[in-house]
Amino acid sequence: MTTFAELTTIGVGGNIDHFMEPTTRASIIEEIEHADAHGIPVCVIGGGSNLLAADGDFHGIVVRDARRLITVPDEADPVEDGDNTVHVTAEAGCNWDDLVAFCVERGLEGIEGLSGIPGNVGASVVQNIGAYGQEVATSVESVEVWDREDRRTKTLSNVEMQFGYRSSLLKTSMYKAPGVPNEEYYPSPRYIVLSVTFALTHTKTGTVNYPQLAAALHANLRDRIPIGRLRDAVLDVRASKAMLEDATRYRLPVMADEKRPEQVERAIRAQQRFVTHHDAPADVVNEHMEATVGENEDYDRHSCGSFFMNPIVSEQIANTLPDDSPKYPATLPDGSTGVKLSAAWLIDHAGFHKGYRVREDAPAALSSRHTLALTNRGGATCADILELASAIRDGVRRQFNVTLVPEPVIINAQLS
Numbered sequence: 001m002t003t004f005a006e007l008t009t010i011g012v013g014g015n016i017d018h019f020m021e022p023t024t025r026a027s028i029i030e031e032i033e034h035a036d037a038h039g040i041p042v043c044v045i046g047g048g049s050n051l052l053a054a055d056g057d058f059h060g061i062v063v064r065d066a067r068r069l070i071t072v073p074d075e076a077d078p079v080e081d082g083d084n085t086v087h088v089t090a091e092a093g094c095n096w097d098d099l100v101a102f103c104v105e106r107g108l109e110g111i112e113g114l115s116g117i118p119g120n121v122g123a124s125v126v127q128n129i130g131a132y133g134q135e136v137a138t139s140v141e142s143v144e145v146w147d148r149e150d151r152r153t154k155t156l157s158n159v160e161m162q163f164g165y166r167s168s169l170l171k172t173s174m175y176k177a178p179g180v181p182n183e184e185y186y187p188s189p190r191y192i193v194l195s196v197t198f199a200l201t202h203t204k205t206g207t208v209n210y211p212q213l214a215a216a217l218h219a220n221l222r223d224r225i226p227i228g229r230l231r232d233a234v235l236d237v238r239a240s241k242a243m244l245e246d247a248t249r250y251r252l253p254v255m256a257d258e259k260r261p262e263q264v265e266r267a268i269r270a271q272q273r274f275v276t277h278h279d280a281p282a283d284v285v286n287e288h289m290e291a292t293v294g295e296n297e298d299y300d301r302h303s304c305g306s307f308f309m310n311p312i313v314s315e316q317i318a319n320t321l322p323d324d325s326p327k328y329p330a331t332l333p334d335g336s337t338g339v340k341l342s343a344a345w346l347i348d349h350a351g352f353h354k355g356y357r358v359r360e361d362a363p364a365a366l367s368s369r370h371t372l373a374l375t376n377r378g379g380a381t382c383a384d385i386l387e388l389a390s391a392i393r394d395g396v397r398r399q400f401n402v403t404l405v406p407e408p409v410i411i412n413a414q415l416s
């Protein structure tokens with residue numbers, strides 16, 4: 001039986017009643033239609049890199065789109081009037097970083113800063129992935145979806161997607177309020193992504209948009225440099241912080257073919273340079289991890305990425321925080337002016353430093369290389385991860401009167 005532990009980067013979660021991998025557009029829609037018509041819980045999963053599932057059984061259907069085609073509809077067209085826009089369409093099941101590599105190899109600018117983000121194309125637009133000065137929203141032309149309510153396919157434009165910080169129409173359809181699931185669709189959106197069309201620019205170069213990247217590249221902010229160098233720098237900076245997935249997971253039978261083999265080998269080779277020794281006692285290593293534990297294993301990578309979102313608060317609350325806490329202009333959900341805070345700063349300054357555990361022998365810990373990543377050090381359960389998350393949320397609330405909201409989709413469980 002397939003488990004969420006096998007399908008997710010954090011490696012926790014129980015058995016799944018039915019795991020389906022449809023290979024056609026029609027069969028994906030059929031699976032979702034069937035589940036919705038019979039009131040069966042349905043979870044559409046991609047790379048499982050933003051999911052935390054409960055330890056108990058999932059009595060429903062988990063659907064993973066097995067279509068991974070990338071097409072360049074206007075590749076054969078001549079570049080006219082100096083317009084160097086190139087459209088690229090990727091099916092939802094395509095691995096996100098495979099798509100980035102494909103575009104960078106062709107000199108297409110727009111998503112290179114998002115190199116190394118785990119997961120698939122479908123989910124990339126759900127939470128509007130972002131990193132190193134880029135967000136996917138700026139390159140999305142349109143998104144083809146299955147609308148579970150109207151029971152028909154639709155093509156949503158960039159504007160209709162209502163992209164925001166780690167948000168979109170799709171993400172908001174899953175919640176009644178921040179952190180409060182809309183049971184009608186949760187843990188997946190009302191709109192299931194079938195494919196995404198990107199509008200990229202054929203420039204062969206990219207802009208250095210982020211101070212850490214500039215430092216790694218010995219370049220200045222706003223410098224234009226070859227796009228391949230930019231991608232390599234992003235991957236290196238991510239690796240140094242363990243903000244890449246553990247690529248050895250693609251050796252699990254259930255993950256085979258999920259990512260292009262040459263990209264898996266490249267990622268595993270690169271991982272060797274940054275690996276740390278895992279610190280789990282041998283007898284509590286997860287069964288599925290035993291199959292993959294090897295010289296490349298890196299438990300700092302067994303996470304959902306950033307566990308908490310950067311909170312956006314009113315100016316009034318922001319003014320109560322110390323002067324040296326990072327604050328950025330932002331917009332509150334109701335459209336009024338707000339302030340974006342750094343979740344990492346709040347966590348660290350509330351006393352939760354890298355490597356923090358609730359108990360010395362707890363199998364869940366903050367990453368030793370990134371304050372925002374809650375990691376499974378081997379054998380952690382969903383309950384262990386949530387215990388750590390709750391301790392951090394409560395500590396930050398006590399210290400700063402700000403409530404952190406989890407970024408991952410939490411299935412059949414919640415923070416206490």
Ligand SMILES: Cc1cc2nc3c(=O)[nH]c(=O)nc-3n(C[C@H](O)[C@H](O)[C@H](O)COP(=O)(O)OP(=O)(O)OC[C@H]3O[C@@H](n4cnc5c(N)ncnc54)[C@H](O)[C@@H]3O)c2cc1C
Pocket residue numbers: 009043044045046047048049050051065092117118119120121122123124125126127128129130131170187188189191192193194242243244245301303304305306409
């Ligand atoms: C090490 C690490 C680093 C990370 N770094 C970043 C980062 O820098 N920036 C960032 O933004 N995120 C980051 N993330 C989070 C994560 O990679 C992204 O959110 C990613 O887009 C999730 O993709 P996925 O395919 O794994 O989604 P999953 O975890 O499989 O699913 C997440 C949600 O999307 C829904 N979903 C999946 N596929 C579809 C579909 N086809 N249609 C509709 N809904 C769908 C699921 O139902 C679920 O609700 C990181 C995660 C890890 C583990």
